[in-house]
Ligand SMILES: [Fe+2]
């Protein structure tokens with residue numbers, strides 16, 4: 706069965722700019738999952754890696770700007786995800802038969818990170834007495 710990643714509105718965190726970036730990440734991941742050849746996969750992974758870094762940088766700037774208390778821990782999670790993406794990409798590109806591990810990671814990390822971490826930034830910013 707082919708892996709896919711589909712956006713659901715349950716993943717909205719209530720910050721428009723962030724939600725748009727998350728939706729674009731879903732598209733990039735879905736395209737990556739559908740790559741069959743090595744060169745194609747490599748290009749998709751480079752694109753995904755770059756955009757993920759961009760997204761993390763933007764999200765970290767937003768957390769700093771609003772004085773988000775969980776900043777340090779959240780940045781740690783971002784760094785772990787980036788190095789995991791890097792590591793699993795290398796293994797998969799070395800041997801396409803080993804890409805299961807990468808695909809499982811791709812299907813899960815963004816959804817889990819949004820629902821467990823990013824959602825808290827949304828709640829913080831949208832709390833009735835914030836700012
Ligand atoms: Fe995040």
Ligand SMILES: [Fe+2]
Pocket residue numbers: 727760764819823
């Ligand atoms: Fe995010």
